[in-house]
Structure formats: structure tokens, C-alpha cells
Amino acid sequence: MPTLFDTASRIVLGTATFGVAPVADDVPTLVHGALERGINFFDTANSYGNQPEYDQPSIAPHTMRQSSEELLGPAISGIRDEVYVASKVGEPLGAARADGPFVGLLTREHIVEQLDSSLRRLRTDRIDLYYAHLPDLRTPLEETVSAFDDLITAGKIGAWGISNFSAAQTERVVRTAREIGARPPAAHQVRYSLAEREAEDTGVTAAAQAFGIPILAYSPMAGGLLGGRMAADRNYIGHKRWGGEGFTAHQIARGRRFAALADEWDLTPSSVALAWLLGRQGVAGAVVGTSSLSNLDEACRAVGCTLDTEQLRMLDELRFDDDHLYPATAERT
Template structure:
């Protein structure tokens, strides 16, 4: 396993991180501990969760207990880490809806207000069974809350010892830049990283998000590195792949055709498609860690060799050429 420091964090994280969005569904609750321990034993020291993962209806699947009978992903992670908490850089998030009230978060605002963050951090700490969170993400931008209020709230939580660092997730390039500049102007800490969706098949962030991150010196952590299984060779085989894992749509025929070209190229080099997809991301400048969401111990074990795979420049270029650069891309 290789490790890297995120921006000014001063702590090394594994370049492969375990995502937990479907914990309690896939893997089932009784299998979470085994998967987490297997990851730690393999050298993974970075776990990513959120206060909205696991026990919401969008994750429901046939044959699995309904949302109101499932523990949250945070609870399952906390239980799995008993006795091993100090081995892990633990990240969780705030801002997605956790109720139906006007101050319960959501994409339309309120999720990054001081009152919401202060309430939710206490609940996350209890569910995780810990006295501190290593990296606390603003899960999505909040259009109703001034960025100064959010940044000052994170600063206060750091001073209280409840979080060690804060980070941002799914921010646009201008929003990330605004947050960093305002933090500098107010004499507050900068975010240690920014999390975004990115993979060979989905490269829109190359237009402004990644250039902004690199210019500001902010590390990037990546979710959906395998495009929901599209780049792992399971696009046509698995019922729940892509955004269907949380209530969205499946893959288009165009995406599946891209996956076939990608798979053929990876296999011609003697590598598994999933390993090549992760290695391509880790070859990009500024990428600190890629977040994988294994649904079983077998999927975890299958993914681990990717941490040590390095592609040469020609291979990276061939993979990049599979998808045209996004409009406005400046390199």
C-alpha cells in the first residue's frame, strides 16, 4: 500500500480509501466488520462515510431489511473500528438531508448552517463511537448559508477537538476557490482536500475543478473511480451498478460500449480493468486517494493490487484518449 499526505494535513493516508455508502445493504451489517478488518490488515488506513449513508430509502434493495430497520453506515463503521480506531484516518460528512424539517439539510440549503453542523457533529461522534473526527467534509455546497459561517463553524470544532481537519465535497471550481480565499482572508484554516466524482468515463472536473484544486494546493479525493462498476467489467452483469445503487439510473448503451473498449485495452496489457481504472486516477497530478466501495470481502481483495500498479505514460495516454477532453479543457 502506498500513502500520501493530504495538503497541509500532516498525516499520511492510504491512496485507496474504503467508501461506506451502501454499508448495511452490500455488505450486510453482519459482514461489515470482516470487510473493514480485512482492509486494515491490507494497509488501508482511510475510511470515508457520511451521516446520510446506509439507512436511507435510496439504498433499499430487494432481500435487504428496509431503511428503518437498518443501522446507519456510521454506526456500522463505529462498531467495526472498536479496538482499532487509532489505526484509521476517519472521515465523515454533513449537509445531506437527514430529516424533513427546514433545518435538516439538503441540496436546497441549511445543511452547512452553524446550527445544523453543531447538531450533526454530535450525532456523528456518538454513532462512530469516537471523541473526534479526523476529516469532516461539507458534503455539498449550501446555497442558503454564507461560506464564512460554515468555515468559522469548522474552525470552532477544530479548536474544540471534535474534528481535526475539515474538507469540501462536490464543490465547483469557483466555489472551491471562494472557500479557500475567504479562509485566507479571515485567517482560518484551509480545507485539507476536496472530494469529487472522477474517472476515465466521467472527466468534466478537468475543466475547472481539478485546475482550481491544483492551483490552490488542495489535494483531491475521488469517489466513483470505477464509475459504479462500469470500469470494473460488471456493467452488464450486475443488477445494482452505477447510480442504481442509490436510486438513480443505470448505464447507457454508449457507456457500456466505452466500457468494452476500456476492458479490451486493460486486458491486452494483462491487467484487470478495475486495477487499470484506479491506476489511471492515481497517475493524475493532485490525486490524494481514491475511494472504492467494495460490496464484499471478495471485491475488496480483488481491488487491493491496484494500489501497487503503475502505468507508463503511453498507457495513461491511451486510456485518456478513450474519452474526448471535456469542453473548455485547458490541461
């Protein structure tokens, strides 16, 4: 039977910063421009866009902004059958987000209730791929897995996926699905780029491959670090876009070295970053965050770009990972 990945584009447009970058008025142009370029896969979540940590001084505050789902919904309403929509449940919302600990919320009740809210915000009757955004260490896995499976049976979601699960957690999910006769996750969305290879180092990508789960790499440009020499000069880049730290001097130096290599090869940094990622075993797609149509053009060009063995070797030597760009996944769960 054909799967989502047979017809969905390998470049997925991430929408975490919708409402901020792009601002609300520019969302329809970006979404329609993506589809014109062959990008038919959009990634959102019930927690994206209008959280306080996304606020920037020149942009309307979160209380005045619509969420990412509320902005994406109208933009795809006339083209719903031409696109795939992924959304997520499980990140804390509202006060629970600020108070911490930052743990997943994957009870049956929460999943079902949040799906209905997401469908309403997205103005649609189905979500093609619905992720568990973070592992929930308190809810029995049987409850979570059977809740997602029942939503597929009900036709409200096409498939379900996991995100930010460790290798051991992935294995437990697959084992649980087998034990209760439920469908296994159809995708694992992991933070993965040339500059952030923790998913390889910790066996997450290997586990996904072992269980035949396609990997969707998020933050494939390392939040902009791999986008060229100008990254360091931007105020809102990397984790800073959602209230975190900026890049270290070491990371910026590596980013510049990376951009220089791309120049030597007469390629753009983003083509190299995305071609590297899309060439990794098990990687079905890259979830790119951009507010610019020209950067989407760049991303599309990378799909046809192949790096040779010597280029791959030189990229392997570019070690970014003495400093982690983001807190390790384990610390966030």
C-alpha cells in the same frame, strides 16, 4: 507538520452502501480485512446507508437498517487509533431529502449538531476529516468556514474538507478562510474517474491544485462500470444503487472496450482504472466502494501499478463522456 495524507492509505474504503452491500453482519469482516491490507482510511457521512433510495428487494428496508456510521463505529472501536475516519455534513436528511430542492445545509448550528450525532454513531470522540458534503448557497460562507475551523480548535475534528464544490466555489471558500484567518479545507472530495472527467473539464481539479488542496476521488470505478465486462449484468450498479438510472448502452460499450484494453495489457480493469486515477496530478486518494475483499486486493494492487505514456494515450481516447454518468454537480446544488 505531518498531515493526514502522509500516513493515510491512498485507497479509502467508502461506506455509502454499508447495511446493503455489505449487509450489516459482513461489515466488521470487510473493515478489518481492509486494515489487514493496509487500508486505514474510511469514508462515511451522516446521510449514508439507511436512506430509502438505497433499498433493494432482498435487503431489510431502510427503517430496519442501521446507518453507515452506526455500522462503522463498532467495527473500528477496537482499532480506532490505527484508522482515519472521514465523515460529512450537509446533505438533506429525512423528509427534506425527498422534498427537495437537494441543497446543502451548512449553518453553524446544523454542522455542530450533526457532528455530535456522527460522533455518537461512530462511538468516537473525534473525526479526522469532516467534509461539507455539498455547497450551501444560502448560508454565508464565513459562518460555515468559521464553524469548521472552531471544531478543529475544539479538537473534535482533525481537519475539514469540501465535497462537490465547483472551481469558483472552491476559490470563494479559500478566499473566505484567508479573510477571516481560518484554516482552509484540507481536502476536496470530487466525483472523478476515467469515465467521468467532469471535474477536469470544469476546472475543479485545477482549482484544487492551484490552492494546494489534495483531491480525493469518489466513485473511482464509475460505480462499477470500470470493474469489468460483468458490470452491465448486475441489477444494482452505478447510480442505481441509490435510486438513480443505470448505465446507457454507450457507457456499457465503452466499459467493455476499456475491459478489453486492460486484458490486452494483462492487467485487471480495476488496476487500470485506479492506477490511472492515482497517477493524476493532485489526486491523494481514491474512495472505493466495495463489499468484496478480493476487490480490495485488486484496489491495493493498483497502488503499485504505473501506466506508460502509450497506455495513457489510449485511455485518453476512450471517451465515455458523451453521456454523463450522474447529474452534473451544478444541477444537484
